[in-house]
Amino acid sequence: MKLLLVAATEAEIAATLAYFNLKASRFIETDKFDVLITGVGMVATAFALGQKLHHNYSLVLNVGIAGSFYKEISLGELVNITQDTFAELGAEDDEKFISLPQLGFGKNEFSSLANTKLTLRQVTGITVNKVHGNAHSIEKTIALYHPQTESMEGAAVFYACAELGIPALQVRSISNYVETRNRENWQIALAVKNLNNWLIGFLKTMNSK
Numbered sequence: 594m595k596l597l598l599v600a601a602t603e604a605e606i607a608a609t610l611a612y613f614n615l616k617a618s619r620f621i622e623t624d625k626f627d628v629l630i631t632g633v634g635m636v637a638t639a640f641a642l643g644q645k646l647h648h649n650y651s652l653v654l655n656v657g658i659a660g661s662f663y664k665e666i667s668l669g670e671l672v673n674i675t676q677d678t679f680a681e682l683g684a685e686d687d688e689k690f691i692s693l694p695q696l697g698f699g700k701n702e703f704s705s706l707a708n709t710k711l712t713l714r715q716v717t718g719i720t721v722n723k724v725h726g727n728a729h730s731i732e733k734t735i736a737l738y739h740p741q742t743e744s745m746e747g748a749a750v751f752y753a754c755a756e757l758g759i760p761a762l763q764v765r766s767i768s769n770y771v772e773t774r775n776r777e778n779w780q781i782a783l784a785v786k787n788l789n790n791w792l793i794g795f796l797k798t799m800n801s802k
């Protein structure tokens with residue numbers, strides 16, 4: 594039984610691929626783990642997992658960078674996102690928002706299902722198509738979901754894994770705060786470096802078992 598490592602972009606895990614001498618490609622197979630680069634966003638992620646996820650995987654590890662709603666979490670800190678919500682699925686009712694469950698169309702939040710112990714801060718996240726960058730919409734989202742982090746793929750990974758009953762972990766490194774857009778404040782290089790340092794250690798430990 595193998596681990597499937599899932600990332601949206603090759604850039605986020607390039608250092609890990611280099612460490613294990615793996616040539617970048619959308620899907621890489623090795624003895625101990627496979628790697629799937631999905632592309633950014635929920636649709637690309639769901640499509641890629643629809644093609645490659647199957648029951649030979651005992652664990653899926655989704656990694657990447659993410660935004661944080663909490664200034665208490667430092668830029669570059671790694672977090673273990675244990676629950677993730679499709680935040681935009683629903684309907685507008687003038688100024689109000691009716692979520693998917695409120696509409697009667699089922700769940701909008703999905704959990705990791707994994708019992709792997711990680712020594713990282715555990716948080717809950719939301720997954721969006723449109724990265725927040727407006728104070729008013731950020732305020733509304735906080736009031737609705739009280740999220741700690743935001744990504745563009747996490748809930749799609751948890752959803753696909755829940756459909757097949759496969760445990761999933763989502764580890765992300767905080768590259769920015771969710772705030773009025775200011776791209777100059779983003780610390781992508783630091784976040785990616787810290788993510789890869791952790792990921793290499795995790796995969797080495799797993800390989801030695």
Ligand SMILES: O=C(O)c1cccc(C(=O)CC[C@H]2O[C@@H](n3cnc4c(=O)[nH]cnc43)[C@H](O)[C@@H]2O)c1
Binds near residue numbers: 743746770
């Ligand atoms: O320039 C931008 O506005 C921009 C917005 C989102 C992501 C990027 C990227 O370059 C990386 C893609 C990757 O990043 C994740 N991510 C990072 N921070 C956030 C966020 O605050 N909200 C949502 N997603 C975020 C996301 O999962 C993408 O896969 C550039």
